[in-house]
Amino acid sequence: MKPVSPRYPxxxxxxxxxxxxxxxxxxxxxxxxxxxxxxxIEQNKIPQKVIQVKEKFGGLRIxxxxxxxxxxxxxEVCKRSFTICEDCGAPGKLRGGSWYRTLCDIHGKDNPxxxx
Numbered sequence: 001m002k003p004v005s006p007r008y009p010x011x012x013x014x015x016x017x018x019x020x021x022x023x024x025x026x027x028x029x030x031x032x033x034x035x036x037x038x039x040x041i042e043q044n045k046i047p048q049k050v051i052q053v054k055e056k057f058g059g060l061r062i063x064x065x066x067x068x069x070x071x072x073x074x075x076e077v078c079k080r081s082f083t084i085c086e087d088c089g090a091p092g093k094l095r096g097g098s099w100y101r102t103l104c105d106i107h108g109k110d111n112p113x114x115x116x
Contacts, residue, residue, distance in 0.1 A: 012063075016049030022062075025053040027086035030060050033077050037062055040073050055086060058100035058114075082116075 011025065019038045023031045034053065041048060048070050052063040060081035062074045085092035085104035092102045095111035103111065 011054070012052045014049075014051055016051060017053055022050060022053040026055050026060060029085045029087050029089035029092070030081055032089060033060055033081055033084065034062075037074060037077055041070065044069070046070050055101070058082065058094045058102045060086075 013021075017025070019034065022034045022038065026034070037050070040046070041050075046067055046069065048065045048067045050062060050064045052061070054061050060078050062078060064070055064074065082094055082102050083092060084090075084102065085107055086102055087107040088104060090104040090106070092104045092108070094114045094116060095101055095103050095108040096114050097111040100114065101108065101111070
C-alpha cells in the first residue's frame with residue numbers, strides 16, 4: 001500500500017523509483033537535479049535502482065543500491081541542492097523557521113538564512 005503522498009518521509013520503494021515519482025517526491029525546483037541523476041544512470045548503463053527520494057534538513061536525499069560511481073554522483077548532486085530553491089530552481093540558501101528548507105529570496109523571504 002502506498003502512502004498518501006509521495007513526499008512521505010519514509011517512502012522507500014525497493015522495486016525502484018521511476019523518474020516521474022522521484023520528481024513528485026520533492027519540490028519542482030529540484031527536478032533538474034533528479035533528471036541529472038536519472039540521465040547519469042541511463043547514459044552510463046548503471047544497473048541500479050533509486051529506492052528513495054526526499055528532502056531532509058533542507059537538502060535533497062537520494063538513496064540507491066550501492067554503486068561507488070553512482071554514489072559519488074548522488075553526493076555531488078545532493079550537495080548542490082543546498083544552493084537551489086526547492087520551490088522554483090532559482091539560486092537558494094538554507095533557511096530556518098519551522099522546517100529547514102533551501103529557498104530563494106522570494107520563497108524564503110520570511111525564513112532566516114542558516115549559515116553552515
